[in-house]
Structures are given as structure tokens and as C-alpha cells.
Amino acid sequence: MSDKPFHCGFVAVVGRPNVGKSTLINTILGSKISIVTPKPQTTRHRILGVDSHAGYQAIYIDTPGLHRKAGKAMNRMMNRTAANALMDAEVIMFVTEANRWTVEDQDVLERIQNTSAPVIAVMNKMDKVHPREMLLQAIAEMSARHEFAEVIPISAKLRNNVDRLVELVPGFLPESPPLFPEDMITDRSENFRIAEVVREKLTLALRQEVPYGLTVQVERFERDDNGIAINAIIWIDRDSQKGIVVGKGGKLLKKVGRAARLELKADFGVPVHLELWVKVKDNWSDNEQELLRLGYESP
Ligand code: GDP
Ligand code: MG
Numbered sequence: 613m614s615d616k617p618f619h620c621g622f623v624a625v626v627g628r629p630n631v632g633k634s635t636l637i638n639t640i641l642g643s644k645i646s647i648v649t650p651k652p653q654t655t656r657h658r659i660l661g662v663d664s665h666a667g668y669q670a671i672y673i674d675t676p677g678l679h680r681k682a683g684k685a686m687n688r689m690m691n692r693t694a695a696n697a698l699m700d701a702e703v704i705m706f707v708t709e710a711n712r713w714t715v716e717d718q719d720v721l722e723r724i725q726n727t728s729a730p731v732i733a734v735m736n737k738m739d740k741v742h743p744r745e746m747l748l749q750a751i752a753e754m755s756a757r758h759e760f761a762e763v764i765p766i767s768a769k770l771r772n773n774v775d776r777l778v779e780l781v782p783g784f785l786p787e788s789p790p791l792f793p794e795d796m797i798t799d800r801s802e803n804f805r806i807a808e809v810v811r812e813k814l815t816l817a818l819r820q821e822v823p824y825g826l827t828v829q830v831e832r833f834e835r836d837d838n839g840i841a842i843n844a845i846i847w848i849d850r851d852s853q854k855g856i857v858v859g860k861g862g863k864l865l866k867k868v869g870r871a872a873r874l875e876l877k878a879d880f881g882v883p884v885h886l887e888l889w890v891k892v893k894d895n896w897s898d899n900e901q902e903l904l905r906l907g908y909e910s911p
Pocket of ligand 2: 633634635646647654655675676
């Protein structure tokens, strides 16, 4: 037993869509708590990842990417969610791509500059930057943009330099007892995570537009000696999308169901029976009430 005081607090992970925020949190926690795809707007909710150690507990907040055009109700809700995370944080991880700086990154930086928390610039995807001089130059450019507490290049995907980043975190956390039980790694329910796995497989299988118009809801979850039985509904916002999501002869839906089932089976360690239904709810993503009903919080 040590009598050193315990430290605990929130770490907001923010950045424009697709820079690798969710990948980073999954890598830090060594567990997939947040889904990842090559498409923007994959993360739609605030998801907490709890990292407990002997002397401290860091609570990472995964956020939807902050983006410019906040058109539909869902996009506005996602922007609000990300902005709120900034206010809760003891320290902010501002994630960018090491090989790219865009106006969207600039936008996010300006929002961060309006908060008082210290900011660590996390330059992700350093595996894409060659030669080394390019990386050094990118680091110098980043350092000139703001008084960052630290500027750290990493590769979240390859786990390069992530330990160095994580070691910095306790230094920013205030004295506080742990806020979550030590064995808890996320605040999200089992049903939420199942729905997200299905949405990830759907997003990967579909081409650009459709993924933003769909959401997944677990309707039934039953566990017995033979394994787990799950029924989930895929909500789409226009009837015309049904054919695309189901695919020719049900092919796409079958493929999605199989991929999701395999991941869930590996996750739970027991056989999983998964049934997917596609239903239409007109324009759900632009309707505040429907958003709440479908599990989208309104901070
Ligand atoms: P988010 O929208 O910021 O949460 O980004 P995601 O975590 O969903 O990642 C977006 C894409 O970037 C995915 O295809 C990831 O596999 C990819 N990615 C994340 N980290 C890295 C990295 O360190 N290197 C490379 N090359 N790709 C990465
Ligand atoms: Mg994400």
C-alpha cells in the first residue's frame, strides 16, 4: 500500500472526423470499446473508456468528430456532444493526422483555444510519414500553432509511442478518488456495444451515403446454456434505402450479420445467434424525439 494521494479525471479526445480518436482509445485500453471505420461520423456518442492503475484513474472521453456543417439534428447533437466533452476535461488530447493539416483541424483548434484545459497535440498516423525529416518538420509546424503542453507523434494503429503519451496523463489529473469501479472499462451497456458492432459492419459493407441514415437498436438479448440470442433492428430513414441495405437476394445483410456474429462470438466467448431486421422510420436522423428514443443523448 502506498499513501500517495490518488489522482483521477477526464481526458477529452477530440479532433476532426477520421483522424483516429477511437482507434487511440481502443489501443490505450487494450479493448475495443468504440467502433472504427475508414468513414467519417463513425462515432456518434460520447463513450467513456476507463483506464485504472495503482495510483490513478484516467477517464477517456471518445467523441464524435467536430465538424463544420452541422446540418441534421443528429449532426448538431454530435457537435454538441464533442463540445461538451471539452468542458468536462482536465486535459485535452487534440488528435490530428501527422501528414496533413486542414481547415477542419484549424476549426477544432480554435474551439479548443476557447477552453482553459491544457492541450496535448497528438499527431496520429505517423506510420504514413516518410522520411523522418518530414515528421520533424510537421512537429515544428504543429508546435507553432498553439502553446501545447506536449506535442507527441504516434501511430494508434501500430501502437507506436502510445505508451509515452499515456505516461503523461496522470501528471494532468487532480487529486481525487476513482470515479468508476476498477474493473469497469466503459460506461456503455452490452446492448449498446452489440448495436455498435452491427453498425460498424454495416458501415464497412455499404458505400458512402447510406451509413449516416441508419442506426441499430437491439431489441432482444437472451442468454442460455446454448449461447446468446440477439434480435436487432436496423432503422433506415427512407424506404428507398431498404434495397441497398438488404442487398441482392439478401446478400449484403447476410454478410453483415455474419461479420457481426463472428466478432460478438469472439467477444462473448459463446455461440451467438443474431437476427437482423430492416425497418423504416422516416427521417429519424433529423428528428430530436426519435433521436432520444433511439438512444442518442442530448447534452
Ligand atoms: P475517428 O473518426 O477519429 O474516431 O477515427 P477512427 O478511429 O474511426 O479511424 C479512422 C481510420 O483511420 C480507420 O480506418 C483507422 O483504421 C485509421 N487509423 C487510425 N489510426 C491509424 C494509424 O495510426 N495509422 C494509420 N495508417 N491509420 C490509422
Ligand atoms: Mg471515432
